Amino acid sequence: MQTFHEKTNITLKKYYSEPQFIDYTTQPSSQKIYPHFYRRFNLDEYETLSFIKNFAQATFTKQYGKEHVNLRTTPSAGGLYPCEIYIQIRKVKGLLSGVYHYEPLQNALTLIHELSNDGLEVYFEEFTTAQQFIFLISCVPFRTVWKYEDRSIRYLLLDSGHQIGAVNTACNLSGIHPTLSTNFDKEKLNALFRFQNKEYFVAALSIDLGQEANIKPLREALPFVPACDYYLPHPFADDFFTHYNKEAPFSLALPSLCSLINQQVIDTRRSCRAFKNESLSFNDFKTICTELFELSTSLGIEIFYINNNIEELPLGLYKNVSCLKEGDFRQKAQELALYQALGAKSAATLFFTTSKKSAYAKSTILSAYLAHSIYLKCSALGLQCSGVGAYFDEECQTFLQTSNNILYLICIGK
Structure with a gap:
């Protein structure tokens, strides 16, 4: 998998030589x-399932000329x-037991398979009891490949991490605490859902029903339904997901990362396009990052940040709570983030990294979670935030x- 990351590095040569035109x-x-x-x-109409709307529903609509863009919870x-x-x-109660989209x-919810004595539990290594909920997250590579080509493999994983975060947050808001797992037969389920290498399962979150059950494999494969209105093959992305299925699986009891969460917070979350270049209080920074630094260390993720304001x-430049070098690096932060002003005008730019051996x-x-x-x-x-997936990889490492590996940049501020 390391090879895929290195092949998608953005270098100065790529930045200046590759075409940027996109036909929207x-x-x-x-x-x-x-x-x-x-x-x-x-x-x-189902109060007990109302939390599902916070997985990905549209919370705001923006208009660009004649086009409308629905912004979602993620x-x-x-x-x-x-x-x-x-x-x-x-x-x-009131809902057929089944697999839904x-x-x-x-x-x-669209019912795509009604359960009898069968179920998805069979395809998971750790399940010994029936699960009340299994939330399966898939990726449709072409949606992102269309714009970002090979580097899309990074964005597909990052989007999956945000989607996991949204599902976990929605569950937590209803007092439900799911377990995250990639320890299931992805290839078998991809085939049963008839994805035909146009869509791939990435991860699942589950809630145990706590009941023993003699569950059988799905009694039939599902009909093929395209995930896009058209499709062009991209061998690099397909090869990546073939290797992803072979990476060592993991299971993790997800912690609730935001004690400040409520419905308004979910509904008003946005990615900002510009910062006001104003200062951020140290107390707000601690509220945002103290728990983050502690948890990231336990997950093998190292976070650096440039303190702009x-x-x-x-x-200066920091690693968690330790200052590595003092100085005004706002211009450097902008350069590293592909010359985007977000890097310089935010109060802080965070760099999520991990060892090449991870x-x-x-x-x-x-990292995205x-x-x-x-x-x-x-x-x-009441602050602003923006994720940045495009940056100069080697220049970030040098600085x-x-x-x-540099995995993700997050800018925060006002």
Whole structure:
């Protein structure tokens, strides 16, 4: 997997030599829709399932000329939303036990397979009991490949991590605490869902029903439904997901990262496009980052940050709470972030990194999961946040004086 990361580095030569033109009239659809004859359930009519709307529903609509863009509860690179969500549900009053597809813009569940004595539990290594909920997250590579080509593999993992963060937050808000797992037969489920190498399962979150059950494999494969209105093959992305399926799986009881969370915080979370170049109080910075630094260390993720404008803290480069070198590095932060002003005018730019020996996909996904908590805390505190997936990789490593992979940049401020 390390090879894939290195092949997608942005260098000065690539930045200046590769074409930047994108024909936005060719953008593929960003939501999978099953045919009209499938049975649908409006989530507004099921109070016990109301938390699902916070997975990915549209919370704001922006207009660009004649085009309308629906912004969802999760950030997404380029607003392309490559993630889809499938949910197995058991024993919810008034709802058939089955496998559903979530349609975020309609806030509806589409029944795609009614359960009998079968279920998805069979394809997970650790399940010995029936699960009330299994939330499966998939990626549709072409939605992101269309714009970002090979580097899209990074954004697909980052978007998946944000999606996991959104699902976990929505569950926590309802007093539910799921377990994250990649320890399931992805290849088998990809085949059963008839993804045909156009869509791939990435991770799952689950809630145990706590009941023993003699569950059988799915009795039939699901019909093929395209995830985009058109599709072009991209061997590099397909090869990446083939290798992803072979990376060592993991399971993790996800902590709740945001005690400030409420419905308003979720509804008002946005990715900002510009900062006001104003200072950030040290107390707000501690609220955002103290727990983050502690948890990231336990997950094998090292966070550096450039302090551009945090009150009561010397300007400079830091690693967690330790200052590595003092100085005004605002211009450097802008250069590293592909000359984007976000890097310089934010109060702080955080760099998520991990050792080259770490499980690459896991570290990238969990970096975005942690970053999602930053978004939510900024929203709760009335601050701004923006994730940056495009940066000069080697220049970042040189400035940070690390051989770690650079996985993600997060800018925070006002």
